[in-house]
Amino acid sequence: MVWENVLAKFKELFGDEGEIGVYFAPGRVNMIGEHTDYNGGHVFPCALTIGTYGVARRREDKKLRFYSMNFEQLGVIESSVVGLKPEKEADWTNYPKGVMWAFGEKGMEVTNGMDLLLFGNIPNGSGLSSSASVEVLTGYILRDQYGFEVSNQELALIGQFSENKFNGVNCGIMDQFASVFGKAENLMRLDCRSLQYKYFPWHPKDYRLVLLNSQVKHELANSAYNQRRKSCENVAEALKRRFPGVKSLRDANYDMLDDVKNEVSEEDALRAKYVIGEKYRVMEVCVALEEDDYEEVGRKMFETHHGLSKEYEVSCPELDFLNDVAKSCGVTGSRIMGGGFGGCTINLVSNELYDNFVGTAKQAYKEKFGIEPICIDVVIGDGSRRLC
Ligand code: GLA
Numbered sequence: 001m002v003w004e005n006v007l008a009k010f011k012e013l014f015g016d017e018g019e020i021g022v023y024f025a026p027g028r029v030n031m032i033g034e035h036t037d038y039n040g041g042h043v044f045p046c047a048l049t050i051g052t053y054g055v056a057r058r059r060e061d062k063k064l065r066f067y068s069m070n071f072e073q074l075g076v077i078e079s080s081v082v083g084l085k086p087e088k089e090a091d092w093t094n095y096p097k098g099v100m101w102a103f104g105e106k107g108m109e110v111t112n113g114m115d116l117l118l119f120g121n122i123p124n125g126s127g128l129s130s131s132a133s134v135e136v137l138t139g140y141i142l143r144d145q146y147g148f149e150v151s152n153q154e155l156a157l158i159g160q161f162s163e164n165k166f167n168g169v170n171c172g173i174m175d176q177f178a179s180v181f182g183k184a185e186n187l188m189r190l191d192c193r194s195l196q197y198k199y200f201p202w203h204p205k206d207y208r209l210v211l212l213n214s215q216v217k218h219e220l221a222n223s224a225y226n227q228r229r230k231s232c233e234n235v236a237e238a239l240k241r242r243f244p245g246v247k248s249l250r251d252a253n254y255d256m257l258d259d260v261k262n263e264v265s266e267e268d269a270l271r272a273k274y275v276i277g278e279k280y281r282v283m284e285v286c287v288a289l290e291e292d293d294y295e296e297v298g299r300k301m302f303e304t305h306h307g308l309s310k311e312y313e314v315s316c317p318e319l320d321f322l323n324d325v326a327k328s329c330g331v332t333g334s335r336i337m338g339g340g341f342g343g344c345t346i347n348l349v350s351n352e353l354y355d356n357f358v359g360t361a362k363q364a365y366k367e368k369f370g371i372e373p374i375c376i377d378v379v380i381g382d383g384s385r386r387l388c
Contacts, residue, residue, distance in 0.1 A: 002121065003053050003387050006069065010055035010117040013067055013076065018057050021144060025137035025384035026051035027128035028178035029211065029337055029346055031187050031297075032304055033282040035312060037172025039232050039275050040193040040248035042282045045174055046202065047182020049381035052120040052133040056141045059113035064100075066093045069119040081110050086166050095131055098166030099138035102158045105165075108148045116141070123374060125217035127343025131167070132175035135159030136384045144386060153195060155384075156180045170226045171339075182383040189286055193250060200289055202380060207294050207332060208354055209378035210347050212361055214318040215371050217342040225339050228271060228312065235272040238263040249275045274311035278304060298333025298348045305335035305345075314340025318369060325364050329357040344376070 003022050026047040033043035064079045077093050084101040086094050100110045122130040139155040159176035163169050186199040232249050238260040239246040261269045281300045288296035305323050309315035319336050322345045326334030337346035358375050366372045
């Protein structure tokens with residue numbers, strides 16, 4: 001059991017006295033609905049069985065002692081709950097600290113320190129939301145051990161708030177929400193405006209979902225992400241001036257976009273075009289799933305990839321290459337998964353093509369880029385929880 005090793009390490013470093021809790025918060029993948037969350041649209045993610053394990057104990061003083069089994073060379077990183085602010089030297093601890101700070105901002109000041117040990121089994125830089133899982137995990141611990149009264153929805157929102165305001169990435173709500181609310185064997189369609197969600201059972205008999213991790217994470221991914229968001233907001237502002245009912249790109253259609261295209265830059269209009277197309281695709285995929293039409297699901301995935309690559313421009317040569325290989329192997333659907341600029345493609349593959357596709361992709365990618373993509377089978381798991 002992973003968590004037993006993590007607990008043993010905690011006790012070795014921090015002692016075994018007091019009330020110690022063991023927790024888990026998963027990473028996520030998204031079936032479709034990319035870059036729609038911060039436009040008030042729908043997303044269609046699920047939680048994974050991989051994620052971040054955490055062992056924690058509330059302290060009586062103000063001290064924070066953090067240790068990650070993924071960055072053992074950094075040793076125990078000590079600081080304090082007083083005067084929390086992001087610092088470069090604080091490295092990964094900016095994520096749990098950001099959540100503590102965010103609780104304070106929401107009127108729940110964290111006055112006691114914490115011993116916290118983490119272990120994550122999400123591959124680094126794979127775009128499977130390890131940072132969201134750390135945020136959700138920290139929030140969960142604060143609720144559980146410090147007695148704060150927060151709902152699950154607030155846990156997700158506080159995680160997002162900390163990422164936006166403490167760690168400087170203007171992400172939407174999808175990752176944190178999926179990490180809190182995920183349910184084994186189900187995808188969830190989340191309306192990112194109302195935060196209403198619906199589970200969709202996922203057990204295709206003849207297909208598998210597999211991720212190919214390109215093993216690249218391009219510099220500037222975070223700043224480019226924030227720029228994309230800004231482009232969407234620019235177009236939404238122009239639309240609002242003309243159509244009073246519009247609150248965000250979710251409310252737009254192609255004709256409306258056409259009406260304001262002279263008031264925004266060509267680039268911003270192209271970004272918005274992608275978002276509008278993606279809004280329809282999420283709904284079309286839901287209908288297709290209810291009809292067990294996986295071929296249609298796959299077609300939409302390829303369309304999303306095209307949009308992300310040519311209109312939203314968040315792809316990179318590695319991801320486009322993996323997408324081309326998928327196409328040439330006859331895979332049902334394939335696309336960039338997550339924010340882009342690296343990380344994984346998600347592939348819907350029929351059982352009989354699976355071995356051939358994975359083998360071909362590994363070999364071709366290695367020949368072209370000198371490294372093998374890592375293949376990760378998607379196993380859908382439950383949301384965050386206390387394990388012991
Ligand atoms: C990242 C963000 C999410 C979402 C996706 C793109 O994962 O954290 O909020 O915007 O990118 O769909």
